[in-house]
Amino acid sequence: KAGVTQTPRYLIKTRGQQVTLSCSPISGHRSVSWYQQTPGQGLQFLFEYFSETQRNKGNFPGRFSGRQFSNSRSEMNVSTLELGDSALYLCASSTALRAREFNEQFFGPGTRLTVL
């Protein structure tokens, strides 16, 4: 069974631009969560989707958005990029219905975004 895939793996953007990151979950997984990891803040939860519905959202500004498609693939978008958005963005898929049923999340390799 293929794992979670994320594209692109590396991305360089400049301030003010926008970016879209993609995540393909493990086949049969309907839950996709997104996380941001920075050296200063560590891992932070961005959002969680289940069957195309956003179930949960972390404390990030509205510049961060996401969606999930009917095939469970998910995208996240960051508009008006800031230097502080430079981070590793990780996605994870799961069979869990909700974060509190966080049985086993399978993480992708991440997309490393650098904002110049």
Added chain:
Amino acid sequence: KNEVEQSPQNLTAQEGEFITINCSYSVGISALHWLQQHPGGGIVSLFMLSSGKKKHGRLIATINIQEKHSSLHITASHPRDSAVYICAVGNRDDKIIFGKGTRLHILP
């Protein structure tokens, strides 16, 4: 104060030593997770705990709900155990809160 605190932040030990990493939390939780992150970013879920103790190979995780504390132990540590270990809690508002991680380096 962070809602999830891990200690130590960094740990270097010799191969074969018994390792303990601690996690304390201040919120009500539905479950606690231990994650392992190797260089390059890949994260693996090691354990999910809501009570008691779990064991997988040389790894043991315990949780004390009353004291709001969990420990991850590694017996007979090996250089391949070198990684960042992250504690995460799922709170009752369905939020996931992470500790800052413990960077473990096992010397051969």
